[in-house]
Amino acid sequence: MDRKINRRETLINSQSLMAGYIEAMNTWKADEQELNEKRQSLSIRLEQIQQQAVEDMAKARQAETDAATAYAQAVAWGDTEGEKTANADAQKAAKNLANAAEHDRRQGLIISALKQELATVDQYIVEAQEKHRGIERDALWLSQTVLEEKWNEAAKSLFEVGGRLWANYNLLGLDQVSLLKLAVPQEGETVGNWTWHQLSERSRNYSAQDLLQLNNTGDMKRQ
Incomplete structure (x- = not known):
């Protein structure tokens, strides 16, 4: 008896119930879209930082290698002035490499934080999708009840x-x-x-x- 009463009430209120379901689904869909936009922005920024970090370290290492090569050539040719210049360049390159390594370490922390934020956003996206699917399923059950009634009529x-x-x-x-x-x-x-x-x-x-x-x-x- 209770099931029949509930079914009657559901049919009577079907329009308002469906409107509520649709509104809730639209809300979760909008949340998912906003989260996807945020995820895209984070992904782009993460890729940029990772690429820049790799390039900065590569440049610093190459500068140190070039300075060492120039120093070796100056020694080989007995170029005293060139040796002094190359030695100064090598020291500067070593310092720049150390600075680049420290910068790379800090960038690594930023990259880790961005990855964590991405994981959090992904979790929120999954939750929004699950909420949407759950409400959609409830709406389909309501539709089922209404269509059954129309079929019977x-x-x-x-x-x-x-x-x-x-x-x-x-x-x-x-x-x-x-x-x-x-x-x-x-x-x-x-x-x-x-x-x-x-x-x-x-x-x-x-x-x-x-x-x-x-x-x-x-x-x-x-x-």
């Missing part, structure tokens, strides 16, 4: 016409062979099929005079 209308047709067959003395195989499933509260038995029952409601009113098939007698 359409089937009842069909069987009212079928009852008139069955009565017409009887009055003409014809067999209803084509309708004997009819089986239309009931949805929702009741499990079962509507068959020719229901047609036969409904046919008793109609007289020949009723059947001659061709324009009144939409205003039919119901059990």
Whole structure:
């Protein structure tokens, strides 16, 4: 009984319930879009920092290598002034490399923080998607209930016409062979099929005079 009452209430309030579901889904979809935009921004920034860090370290190492090469060449050719210049360049390159290494360490911390933030955003995206799917599923259950009710109403209308047709067959003395195989499933509260038995029952409601009113098939007698 409680299930039937709940179903009736759901059908009565179906429009407002569905509007609430749609609004909630739109909200979570907007949240997901905003999070995806944030994720894209973070990803771009992370890639830029990682690339810059690699380039800075590569330049610093290359500068130290070039200074060492110049020093070795100056020594080999006995170039005293060149040796002094190369030695000064080597010391400068070593200092720059040390600074670059420290900068790279700090950049590494920033990169780790960005990766952590990305992981957090990804988690929020998953949560938003799960919330959306959950609400969507509830909305589909509501749609299922409404469609079942519409199906049953359409089937009842069909069987009212079928009852008139069955009565017409009887009055003409014809067999209803084509309708004997009819089986239309009931949805929702009741499990079962509507068959020719229901047609036969409904046919008793109609007289020949009723059947001659061709324009009144939409205003039919119901059990």
